[in-house]
Amino acid sequence: MATNDLTPVGADTEASRGVRVATGHSSRRQLLSKVWQYAMLVALAAIVIGPLLLTLRQALTPPFQWVNKGRPPYPVEIAxxxxxxxxxxxxxxxxxxxxxxxxxxxxxxxxxxxxxxxxxxxxxxxxxxxxxxxxxxxxxxxxxxxxxxxxxxxxxxxxxxxxxxxxxxxxxxxxxxxxxxxxxxxxxxxxxxxxxxxxxxxxxxxPEVWTTSWGRYDLGSAMFRSLIMAVLITVLQVTTSIMSAYAFVFLRFPFKRILFALFMATLLLPLEVTLVGNIATIRQLEWTNTMQALVLPFGATALGTFLIRQGFRGLPSEIQDATRLDGYGHVSFLTKFAVPLTRPVIASFTVISALQAWNQYLWPRAVISENSFNTLQIQLRFVSAGEVANANQAIAAALVASVPVIVLLIAFQRQIIRGLTAGAVK
Structure with a gap:
């Protein structure tokens, strides 16, 4: 005999009210959580962008004019x-x-x-x-x-x-x-x-300060030389790092572990240790004031080999076994499988390499003796040292020099995040 499980109307109303109350509390907590998260993001953004904004407003006003006006809040009478x-x-x-x-x-x-x-x-x-x-x-x-x-x-x-x-x-x-x-x-x-x-x-x-700083200090040619140098160094470092990382992971040869340890030991040697010997070599080769002097000493780096090697080691061994059965050689496996599957790591190292090459100052200063061959960083140093009365123009020149870096970071932001978080979730 069938029985009907009837729930009293009052009980149903109380249950529904409890569900609505719980749902309301949950929605309110979610809203407060989002508000808190966005507030924290805004605060962190202000901390990061704040110094840049202070630098920007200082670039718009000559320092003497600011002092003569009684040091009012920046900017003062922008041209x-x-x-x-x-x-x-x-x-x-x-x-x-x-x-x-x-x-x-x-x-x-x-x-x-x-x-x-x-x-x-x-x-x-x-x-x-x-x-x-x-x-x-x-x-x-x-x-x-x-x-x-x-x-x-x-x-x-x-x-x-x-x-x-x-x-x-x-x-x-x-x-x-x-x-x-x-x-x-x-x-x-x-x-x-x-x-x-x-x-x-x-x-x-x-504002006129951007055009003035660009034309007065010859930033165009210096930026072009730095751009060529950074591109060549980045291409060479990425290429050599991929090849050496592939050799250390997928090839078998005697003393591989010892050679890799010696290879990584070069990271312990800062540029200053080898600076004098490298400068002597460049002068013996008569490469002073040339692009090869700026590029070739940085054609390979152990950091890139280490980072890309870690990415290659994360590839399942079954992939290489399957490609061998299909007749793929080392070059085909490298270009069609290993590199595409580790693209986030390679992209992250590409950004790191480009930033390091773009910001070089010590080595270019050592192998460049003529102002017509100055890279951007040397030119900025020359501007900041000789223009005290127009210090805002030197600040404007530095901000102009940062534009390629900002574009690079925006263009590779997803690859950077993926590369930094690769292997974080198993």
């Missing part, structure tokens, strides 16, 4: 250029337009969580308005703002605000496209995009 978006040659115009187009496209890609391989999904009407329309609006709306800043007519803040509102309106449609973002998130993202891009355009394009 603004009389320019618009279309001022300058065609190469400069096309270059800055492509940079802004890429920034808008990258922001839309990040918001939509799309890889670059699916770039066609950025061609929807709303996202095209955000990318193309945002570029056009930024170019047109900043013109009156630059003119007002140069003329000091008192309307600058309102024109800058109007430019931000116009950019905000173009970005909102793109962030709302596809329903991936709620309205609140889209509004916040659009506001940050408009504030960041318009503010960056005003601060880094409007």
């Amino acid at each position: 603004w250029k009389d320019r618009t978006w279309f001022t300058g040659g065609p190469v400069s115009l096309v270059g800055r337009t492509l940079v802004v187009l890429f920034l808008f496209a990258w922001l839309q890609k990040v918001a939509a969580d799309l890889p670059w391989t699916r770039w066609r999904q950025l061609l929807t009407p709303a996202r095209l308005v955000a990318i193309l329309g945002g570029t056009v609006v930024l170019a047109v709306a900043t013109g009156p703002a630059f003119a007002s800043l140069h003329d000091a007519d008192g309307r600058s803040q309102w024109l800058v605000l109007a430019a931000m509102v116009a950019v905000f309106a173009t970005q909102l449609w793109g962030y709302l496209d596809g329903g991936r973002r709620k309205v609140g998130y889209a509004l916040v993202q659009s506001a940050f995009t408009a504030f960041g891009l318009v503010g960056t355009a005003v601060i880094f394009v409007g």
Whole structure:
């Protein structure tokens, strides 16, 4: 005989109320947790970015002018250029337009969580308005703002605000496209995009100090030499590190462990220990003031071998056994399996190698004797030592020199995170 398990109405109501209360407490805890996390992230960002902002504002005002004004808060009477978006040659115009187009496209890609391989999904009407329309609006709306800043007519803040509102309106449609973002998130993202891009355009394009420091101290040729040096050193170090790491992991030869220990022992020798002998060698070869003197002594590094070797050791041995059965040799296995599977580690070392090469000062100073061959770091030292009255221009030159590093870190940020966290979760 079937029986019905009936629950009293009052009990059901109490149970439902308890569930709702528990759900409300859980939602409130989650909200408080998110607020706390974002507050901590904002605080850490302020700690990291704060010194950069202080350096930026010091670059906008000559020190003597600041002292003569009674040391007021920075900046003091910024010298603004009389320019618009279309001022300058065609190469400069096309270059800055492509940079802004890429920034808008990258922001839309990040918001939509799309890889670059699916770039066609950025061609929807709303996202095209955000990318193309945002570029056009930024170019047109900043013109009156630059003119007002140069003329000091008192309307600058309102024109800058109007430019931000116009950019905000173009970005909102793109962030709302596809329903991936709620309205609140889209509004916040659009506001940050408009504030960041318009503010960056005003601060880094409007003041004259950037153009003055770039042209006066010949930063272009020095940066080009440093760029060539960094690229060549990075390519050589990554190539030699991959080959040596592969040999230490997958090849068999006598005294492999001893040779690897000796190889790693070179990390204990700082540059200063071998500096005198290496300089003598460079002078005997008559390589002073040449690119090979800057590049070849750093063509290999034990650090890269160690990092990539650890990545290769994490590969399952079954992969190599299977490739041998399929007839793959060492070169094919290296290029088609080992390198692609350890790409995050290799990318992380690529960034480390590029940063070390870009920031070199001691060795270039030792093998360069003519100012026409100065790398960027030597040129910056020369500027800071000889320009006391225009110290803000030296600061501006240093900030300009940091742009390639920032671009490199942004471009490889995912690979860096993956490489640093590789093997953290089993």
